[in-house]
Amino acid sequence: MNADSVVGHFMGKSILITGSTGFLGNVLVEKILRIQPDVKKLFLLIRASDLESAKLRVQTEVIGSEIFQVLKEKHGLGFNSFIEEKICPMVGDIMYENFGLDISKLKELSKDIDIIVNGAATTNFFERYDVAFETNVLGLKHICAIANKCTKLKMLLHISTAYVAGEQVGLIREKPFLMGETLKMGTYLDIEAELKLIEDTRRELKAQGSTERNEKNVMKELGLKSFDDMNLERLKRAMQTDENSDGHNFDFDTKSIDWADYFYSVHIPGVLKCKNG
Numbered sequence: 001m002n003a004d005s006v007v008g009h010f011m012g013k014s015i016l017i018t019g020s021t022g023f024l025g026n027v028l029v030e031k032i033l034r035i036q037p038d039v040k041k042l043f044l045l046i047r048a049s050d051l052e053s054a055k056l057r058v059q060t061e062v063i064g065s066e067i068f069q070v071l072k073e074k075h076g077l078g079f080n081s082f083i084e085e086k087i088c089p090m091v092g093d094i095m096y097e098n099f100g101l102d103i104s105k106l107k108e109l110s111k112d113i114d115i116i117v118n119g120a121a122t123t124n125f126f127e128r129y130d131v132a133f134e135t136n137v138l139g140l141k142h143i144c145a146i147a148n149k150c151t152k153l154k155m156l157l158h159i160s161t162a163y164v165a166g167e168q169v170g171l172i173r174e175k176p177f178l179m180g181e182t183l184k185m186g187t188y189l190d191i192e193a194e195l196k197l198i199e200d201t202r203r204e205l206k207a208q209g210s211t212e213r214n215e216k217n218v219m220k221e222l223g224l225k226s227f228d229d230m231n232l233e234r235l236k237r238a239m240q241t242d243e244n245s246d247g248h249n250f251d252f253d254t255k256s257i258d259w260a261d262y263f264y265s266v267h268i269p270g271v272l273k274c275k276n277g
Contacts, residue, residue: 013091013154014112018094018143019119021061024159028117030067033086034074043109045099045120046090046243049095054089055095063087066216103168110149118143128216129223136260137191183250197222 010032019025020042021126023190032039044062048054062068063083072079090109092099095181122135140158165172166183201222205215 007036010115011038011063012040013114014041015039015115015117016043016109016113016146017117018045019121019159021046021161022119023055025119026062026065026067028119029062030065030071033082034071037082038088039075039086040114041088041112042086043088043090043113045094046089049276051089051091055092057086058089060185090186094118094142095134097142097145099142106107106146106149110146110151113150115155115157116143116147116150116153117157119158121159121161123161126220128219130202130219132223133194133198154159170241 015032017029026226029042029044032042045055046057046060048057057146071082072220075082089107090099092101101109118140119137120135122132124132135257143156143158146152168183178191182189198219201218205218210218
């Protein structure tokens with residue numbers, strides 16, 4: 001399929017986009033509006049307290065992005081009316097069943113949508129485990145449930161994070177997975193067991209009269225357990241300078257590191273330097 005046929009496919013279509021306030025979401029919304037101005041409507045699912053707040057987020061976090069400058073120059077004084085005609089913000093969250101939409105809005109949406117693009121996810125390496133699970137796992141389940149309700153749906157596109165391929169290298173072709181199957185041979189992921197772990201932990205914290213801050217810390221610790229000894233050993237091996245090195249130059253306890261400080265003080269400045277360099 002060439003680029004022209006893809007562009008043509010979007011003509012007259014209504015597209016539901018999640019994650020539009022994110023980096024990739026911004027690019028997607030701008031490009032669709034720029035290369036296919038005859039798209040019928042872009043429904044943007046926005047986390048917000050009300051519709052006015054959702055519209056404000058679209059204006060500041062989507063339309064306000066620098067990449068929309070080309071569209072602004074192209075449409076001139078008609079830019080705002082063009083955006084109002086093409087973009088429809090909706091208050092909702094993939095963490096909730098039916099995105100938290102009321103029945104009437106859900107029925108209206110299910111009749112209009114031709115294409116769904118799911119780009120909503122948390123990519124925070126030190127996210128609360130329950131938040132990460134509800135967004136990245138249950139969120140996709142809710143997306144699929146919505147897709148099944150859309151009577152004229154032609155395509156569901158899910159944008160995965162950069163880590164879904166694990167440690168594989170080279171050309172990696174898509175393939176269907178069975179429920180619970182993982183990239184690592186001999187391992188099994190029990191979604192229901194993970195959900196039970198979260199619910200049991202919440203129940204125990206509530207019974208103990210735990211504060212909101214303590215619950216947040218406990219849930220983060222639950223997520224950090226995924227960074228296990230096996231991952232640490234891989235990092236040690238990667239840091240060995242020669243075959244005689246014993247890896248002591250990388251001998252530390254991962255829990256002793258302030259990961260938030262590392263990302264904000266080292267990682268992010270480094271990325272920005274590379275981007276601007």
